[in-house]
Amino acid sequence: MLNRRQTLLGIGTFAGLASTLPAAAAQGPLKVVATTGMIADAARQIGGAEVEVVALMGAGVDPHAYRQTRSDIAAMTRADLVLWHGLYLEAQMEDFFHALARKRKVVAVAEATPKDLLRRHDDYADKYDPHVWMSPRMWTYVVAEVARALTQARPEAAGIFDTNLTRHLGELDRLSAYGQQIVSDVPQDNRVLVTAHDAFGYFGRDYGFEVLGLQGISTQSEAGLNRIGTLVDILVARQIGAVFVETSVADRSMRALIEGAGAKGHDVVIGGELFSDAMGADGTYEATYIGMLDHNFTTIAGALGADVPVGGMDGKLGAGH
Known part of the structure; x- marks a missing residue:
């Protein structure tokens, strides 16, 4: 050290x-x-x-x-x-x-x-x-x-x-x-993280995930109809079953993505809400950096097929401090 x-x-x-x-x-x-x-x-x-x-x-x-x-x-x-x-x-x-x-x-x-x-x-x-x-x-x-x-x-x-x-x-x-450890059980074919904007690139690089953001790196970029259509096609073609919303980004575009996949006969669910550009509510475990990432790791891995501990790394998720 x-x-x-x-x-x-x-x-x-x-x-x-x-x-x-x-x-x-x-x-x-x-x-x-x-x-x-x-x-x-x-x-x-x-x-x-x-x-x-x-x-x-x-x-x-x-x-x-x-x-x-x-x-x-x-x-x-x-x-x-x-x-x-x-x-x-x-x-x-x-x-x-x-x-x-x-x-x-x-x-x-x-x-x-x-x-x-x-x-x-x-x-x-x-x-x-x-x-x-x-x-x-x-x-x-x-x-x-x-x-x-x-x-x-x-x-x-x-x-x-x-x-x-x-x-x-x-x-x-x-x-x-x-x-x-927690993402190691996610099947290789499931290692696709679809989120509201491209905030998870470093996560993807570290933990072996392909990351697809509906918007670009900045939430100030637009999620155009072409981008929504492209991601709908990817969801259907690759049979991706879960996408993720973010606490600091409105979810309407992600809902449009789910509806678009549904119109093509492919069911997609919201795998969970992730902390992207902001942490959790004051006074909670998720309002710490450790809690924020613990939540994200556990939510992503659980939604994409891994067995995860209910309370995360130390059993603190969802239980405040």
């Missing part, structure tokens, strides 16, 4: 940094604003009691279309640290963040992901697929960048952040292993 953490950080361990710094002074928590729930969860996991984190986008909110509100602007201008995703995820807010960076510490945490690991997309010219949280392996780079940003903002707590980073990286390893 030590060598892996050093590779992620690109510097020495935080523990080494901490040894040269005084103990954390008695002060209030670091005020952190994060755009997405996934980034907010990473900040809480790493920051612990040293941070007070506010997420701008809650359950069911689509970051591709989100614009900052007056209350968001007020929160960010008062924050000690602002964390946003980058990679053109918050496309409507980019100009604001670049302007804010002249006055506040602002970090686009997903921009630290090695570019050779990122997916490009034919429909997303000159941009990368931003949905790196769909892969726990990819998410480690974002988590490490969150840790780096917190340490720069509060260097006297470096040892605390380093300890929490080590723990959380171990949790991500365990989550990734669960994903591999």
Whole structure:
């Protein structure tokens, strides 16, 4: 883990940094604003009691279309640290963040992901697929960048952040292993994931699934009649029996897909609702990154033919914290 953490950080361990710094002074928590729930969860996991984190986008909110509100602007201008995703995820807010960076510490945490690991997309010219949280392996780079940003903002707590980073990286390893184990029983012919938009490419790459999105990488792209017709033909020809809706995307186009297949004599069901661009409701297990991915892994594998534990990795799905 030590060598892996050093590779992620690109510097020495935080523990080494901490040894040269005084103990954390008695002060209030670091005020952190994060755009997405996934980034907010990473900040809480790493920051612990040293941070007070506010997420701008809650359950069911689509970051591709989100614009900052007056209350968001007020929160960010008062924050000690602002964390946003980058990679053109918050496309409507980019100009604001670049302007804010002249006055506040602002970090686009997903921009630290090695570019050779990122997916490009034919429909997303000159941009990368931003949905790196769909892969726990990819998410480690974002988590490490969150840790780096917190340490720069509060260097006297470096040892605390380093300890929490080590723990959380171990949790991500365990989550990734669960994903591999739970999908291993999905029959090869069933390994086709049809979703509302193309948010699951990194999942597909890591776990051996073909991913077909009704919309492109951004939900701002249109799900045209031609695309619906093409996917209907694929569903029928390959006898795909389940498609998936997303909590942050309206399901009307997916319903049209199901109706189109039905008109051609092929029954398709909704295999479940997945968390794509937002996590679950506040106060639930699914409102954590671990819970979000646990839900997705378990839902996908179960709907496509694998035996899955009812409560997921640790029996927590559907049971809050």
